[in-house]
Amino acid sequence: MSDKTLIDMEAEIAESQKRENICLEENLIYRKPEDTLIDTPMHYCPGCGHSTAHKIFMEVISEMGIQEETIGVAPVGCSVFAYHYMNVDMQEAAHGRACAVGTAIKRIMPEKYVFTYQGDGDLAAIGTAETVHAANRGENILVIFINNGIYGMTSGQMAPTSLPGMVTTTTPFGRDVSIQGYPLRISDMLASLPGVAYITRQSVHKPNNVKRTKKAMQKALEYQKKGLGFCLVEIVSNCPSNLKVTPLQANQFVEDKMIPFYPLGDIKTPEGK
Amino acid sequence: MGELKLMKGNEALAEAMIRAGCDAYFGYPITPQSEVLEYLAREAKARTGMVVFQAESEVASINMIYGAAGCGRRVMTSSSSPGMSLMQEGISYIAGAELPCLLANVVRGGPGLGTIQPSQADYFQAVKGGGHGDYKLIVLAPSTVQEMVDFVKLGFELAEKYRNPAMILTDGAVGQMMEPVELFDQMPRKTEFPEWATIGKKPGKDRNYITSLHIQPEKMEEINLRLQAKYKKMEEEEVRYVTMDTDDADYIFTGFGLGARICMKAMQIAREKGFKVGLIRPITLYPFPTKIYHEIAPKVKGILDVEMNAGQMVEDVRLSVNGKTPVEFYGRMGGVIPSPEEIFEHFIKTFIEGGK
Numbered sequence: 001m002s003d004k005t006l007i008d009m010e011a012e013i014a015e016s017q018k019r020e021n022i023c024l025e026e027n028l029i030y031r032k033p034e035d036t037l038i039d040t041p042m043h044y045c046p047g048c049g050h051s052t053a054h055k056i057f058m059e060v061i062s063e064m065g066i067q068e069e070t071i072g073v074a075p076v077g078c079s080v081f082a083y084h085y086m087n088v089d090m091q092e093a094a095h096g097r098a099c100a101v102g103t104a105i106k107r108i109m110p111e112k113y114v115f116t117y118q119g120d121g122d123l124a125a126i127g128t129a130e131t132v133h134a135a136n137r138g139e140n141i142l143v144i145f146i147n148n149g150i151y152g153m154t155s156g157q158m159a160p161t162s163l164p165g166m167v168t169t170t171t172p173f174g175r176d177v178s179i180q181g182y183p184l185r186i187s188d189m190l191a192s193l194p195g196v197a198y199i200t201r202q203s204v205h206k207p208n209n210v211k212r213t214k215k216a217m218q219k220a221l222e223y224q225k226k227g228l229g230f231c232l233v234e235i236v237s238n239c240p241s242n243l244k245v246t247p248l249q250a251n252q253f254v255e256d257k258m259i260p261f262y263p264l265g266d267i268k269t270p271e272g273k
Numbered sequence: 274m275g276e277l278k279l280m281k282g283n284e285a286l287a288e289a290m291i292r293a294g295c296d297a298y299f300g301y302p303i304t305p306q307s308e309v310l311e312y313l314a315r316e317a318k319a320r321t322g323m324v325v326f327q328a329e330s331e332v333a334s335i336n337m338i339y340g341a342a343g344c345g346r347r348v349m350t351s352s353s354s355p356g357m358s359l360m361q362e363g364i365s366y367i368a369g370a371e372l373p374c375l376l377a378n379v380v381r382g383g384p385g386l387g388t389i390q391p392s393q394a395d396y397f398q399a400v401k402g403g404g405h406g407d408y409k410l411i412v413l414a415p416s417t418v419q420e421m422v423d424f425v426k427l428g429f430e431l432a433e434k435y436r437n438p439a440m441i442l443t444d445g446a447v448g449q450m451m452e453p454v455e456l457f458d459q460m461p462r463k464t465e466f467p468e469w470a471t472i473g474k475k476p477g478k479d480r481n482y483i484t485s486l487h488i489q490p491e492k493m494e495e496i497n498l499r500l501q502a503k504y505k506k507m508e509e510e511e512v513r514y515v516t517m518d519t520d521d522a523d524y525i526f527t528g529f530g531l532g533a534r535i536c537m538k539a540m541q542i543a544r545e546k547g548f549k550v551g552l553i554r555p556i557t558l559y560p561f562p563t564k565i566y567h568e569i570a571p572k573v574k575g576i577l578d579v580e581m582n583a584g585q586m587v588e589d590v591r592l593s594v595n596g597k598t599p600v601e602f603y604g605r606m607g608g609v610i611p612s613p614e615e616i617f618e619h620f621i622k623t624f625i626e627g628g629k
Contacts, residue, residue, distance in 0.1 A: 068473045073340070074484075083482040089471035091343045092484035094366050097336035100328070104340030105471070107324050108297060112473060130336070133329040 006206070006248045006255065033062040036087045043081060047247020049237030050078060052204040053146060054085050056214040057117075061088060064221060070113040071105050073098040075127075077119035078152040086117075096127025099134035102141045113224055115142040120161040121151050124186040128160075131186070138195025138229035142220045145187070148237040149258060156242035160184040163261055168242075183261065187234045191268040197229035199267040203236040203259065205251040212264075228270050236262050275455045282418045282448040285456075286351065286377060286441070287312035289425035294460040296346035297324035299337035303356045304389040305445035306379035310351075321462055331356040335363030342372035343483040345470025347429055347463060351377035353445070354395050355386060357403075364438055365404030368500075369485025373432035375425065376410070377441040379448040382608035390608025391445035393532055396585035399442045400559045407497060409504045411439040411511065412558040414529040418452035420556075426457060431511060435503055442558060444581065446531050446610060504560075513556035514565055518544070522551030524624060525569060528579040529555050529586055531610070536579050538613035543620060550620070558586065566593035575599045575624045579616055582606060599624075 004012075032039070036058035044050045061067055067088055074082040076095035083090035093101040098116035106114040123131050123145050134141065150168055151157040157170040161183050165174040175183075191199045198220055202213035213235055220231035236258050238250035245253065280288065287309045290298060298317070300310045313325040324341070328334035334350050341348040352360060357378045367374060378399060382392035399412045411431045413424040424441050432439040466472055474480045487493040517537065519525065524543075526536040533554035543550040553569065555562045570576070575598055578587040584602045591600045603619040605611045 068476060071344075071471050071473065080486060083480075083484065087474070087480055089474050089480050090482045091340060091471055092370075092482065092486055093339070094336060094362055097332070097339075097363070100333040100336035101340035101343075103333075104297070104299060104326075104337035105344055107326060107337075108341050108344050108346055109472060129329055130333050133333065 006252050010248050033059045036062040036067050038085050038087050040084065042085060044078065045241040047238065047240045047250060048078070049148065049204045049235065050146060052210060053144065053213070053235050053237070054082065056204070056210060057144060057217050058086055060214060060217045060221065064218065066113050066221070069111070070115070071109070073102045073105070073114070073116040075116070075118040075122040076153075077122045079117055079119060079146065080153065082117050096122050096125070097130055098122065099127065099130040099139070099141070099143065103134050103137070103139050106139060106141050110140070113142070113221055115144060117144045118146070119152070120145070120147045120149065120159045124160040124184050128186070132190065132193075135190045135230045135232070136193045136195050138197070140224055140227050140229060141231070142217075142224055143230070143232040144217070145232055145234045146237050147234055147262065148239045149183070150239045150242050152239050152242055156239075160186075161262075163257055185262065187232060187267050190232060195229050196232070196268055197223050197270045198231040199234070200232075201234040201236060201262055201264050201267060203254060203264055205238060205254040209264070223270060234262070236264065275457050277453060277455055279451055280418060280454050281308060281451050282421050282443065283308035283379065284312045285418045285454050286421045286425060286448075287316070288456060289422040290349055291317050291321055291323065292457055292459050293426050293429050294321065294347060294462040295323055295349055295429070296462055297326070297341045297348045298350065299326045299328050299334040299341070299348070300350050300352065301328050301331045301334050301356060303331075303353045305381060305391070305448050306351050306353050306377070308448075309377070321459075323462070331359040332363070335360035335367075338374050339363060339367050339370070339372060342367065342374040343370070343471050345463075345466030345472060347433070349375040349377070349425075351379065353379045353381050354383050354392070357395065357398070361398070361404035364410070365406050365408060366485050367438045368404075368408035368410070369406060369496075370483050371436040371500075372438070372483065373436050374438050375428040375432055375441070376438060377443065380442065380444045382606065388608040389445065391447075391531065391610060392582060392606070392608055393444055393530060393580050394582040394585070394606065395442065396529075396558065396580070396582060399440055400561070400589070408500060409437075409507070409559050411435065411437060411507060411560075412442050413439065414442050414556060414558050415447060416530050416534040416554065418447065418450060419454045421447065422454050422456060435507060437503065442530070444531055508560040511557060512560050512562045512564070514562040515552075515554045515556060516565065517552040517554075519551035519553065519569055521549050523549040523574050524620070525551050525553055525573050525576040526579060526616070526620070527553045527566075527576055527590060529558055532580045535611060535613055536616060539579075539616035539620070542613055542617045548620075548625070555586070561589045561593070563589075563593040566590055567595065567597070570594040570597035573598055575601060577616070577620050577624065578602050579611060580604045581610060
């Protein structure tokens with residue numbers, strides 16, 4: 001699969017859809033977790049990585065049987081309505097403050113699983129202080145960090161993680177690092193802190209990556225159960241609407257441009273990487 | 274009778290917090306209220322197991338309050354003016370999400386970094402909203418160390434009754450002064466939590482979520498109308514104030530917190546010199562005791578409002594009096610505390626010699 005481009009895959013999918021039996025129950029390869037993912041239309045744009053990330057995270061919560069012991073914190077950004085989809089108790093935090101809110105919830109109820117779900121603007125721009133200090137204190141929470149290199153909700157402005165040269169509505173001539181500074185690899189920065197147990201960078205733009213991301217989420221929650229410290233799963237994602245491309249082209253952008261700058265894999269593990 | 278102790282205002286506030294069964298305090302050091310966090314750090318954990326947490330900033334601590342209050346816990350933070358300014362966004366979210374919590378602002382002189390000396394210049398911020406949107410805090414103004422203790426208990430009760438943030442608006446002098454206080458007995462921490470608390474989804478029930486976001490304008494208006502109805506109920510049921518010697522008074526001195534306490538002494542001087550002066554001291558700055566001013570105004574020749582600011586509560590006094598009697602103002606700013614003598618002199622100058 002690795003040598004096929006996403007455009008090839010699109011052609012394959014189109015071909016397979018002609019087969020009449022694709023909708024038969026026994027052939028379904030995509031199911032939603034009925035208990036943890038609320039059955040309602042999502043507001044995300046077609047092809048957006050958020051929906052996949054939501055789904056696999058809720059699968060993990062369902063499979064681990066921890067729905068009633070989990071409290072989540074939603075950010076401000078495209079995933080501001082995460083609590084409309086995730087069927088667990090949740091709080092909607094002010095922009096950037098999810099790690100502070102999560103800290104308090106966990107300190108109050110150390111026996112519960114606590115996660116935040118944040119985008120790049122929320123976590124790595126306005127909320128940098130809260131993120132860094134929660135990590136440095138070794139807060140025993142899981143942060144799911146969606147890095148798509150752009151501000152989606154406000155329609156395409158520069159993010160702290162926008163790539164050099166990247167055209168956004170506030171960098172119409174491309175991000176000039178001599179003016180707007182460099183993209184922030186915040187996961188690598190946080191990995192140097194002793195309070196951090198686990199940091200990994202994954203993606204959801206291909207089926208194999210989706211599987212790996214799901215595994216990373218589960219691992220992080222197991223570390224939380226053991227009380228090992230701060231865990232963060234970064235998901236390098238896309239934004240078809242604001243890149244003004246098709247979903248598949250957006251995923252190709254992730255593959256060709258984002259991942260070379262934000263390489264995938266574990267950055268820090270409790271075992272000592 | 275409860276235990277009697279000689280205590281500093283800030284420490285009494287912290288002691289009352291422990292005794293009120295508070296579950297968590299999140300704060301950041303700032304003069305003149307750092308003793309609150311220090312006292313709790315020494316005392317609280319061993320006695321009640323409450324969470325005492327030094328945050329990385331006031332921005333973080335108020336959002337921690339949001340998180341812990343959202344879990345249905347009894348929570349409090351304290352700060353002083355610049356720190357309280359940083360918290361305003363978070364307070365607006367707390368009011369919008371209708372979470373109960375108690376805040377204390379031990380006010381110092383401003384604007385900006387200002388001074389660490391006592392002031393009352395944050396009245397507008399506390400009473401008129403402070404952050405964005407149409408919301409109100411329940412605001413209590415203590416004038417003694419005893420009231421610092423009593424208003425912690427009262428503040429928690431009112432906050433929980435109305436699912437609304439409450440604030441103790443005090444100043445650096447009350448925070449730092451030592452007085453004898455009677456302490457109430459230790460109350461147990463809560464073991465049961467409200468239905469709306471986010472403490473884990475209950476089987477067979479819908480999840481809970483805490484939010485202040487309602488993207489549909491009709492829904493957002495509905496929330497606003499509910500908030501306004503709640504504030505109206507507070508205005509009807511929770512007004513608190515103290516009056517002194519108003520029955521035979523020709524003039525009224527008024528002020529809140531420390532300002533009112535100094536007015537009491539100025540009133541005594543006036544009475545000794547043969548001027549019939551009474552006093553109105555609002556305890557709840559919101560809801561404001563409009564009615565008592567309105568009732569007394571036609572019976573007196575004038576009201577002198579004294580504050581440690583440029584004249585903030587005086588606007589509410591004038592609205593309440595509604596032109597029925599002259600309202601004059603005397604204030605000192607930037608951390609200067611007015612003396613009873615200068616208040617009396619100002620009274621003579623404006624009302625007696627000025628012929629008003």
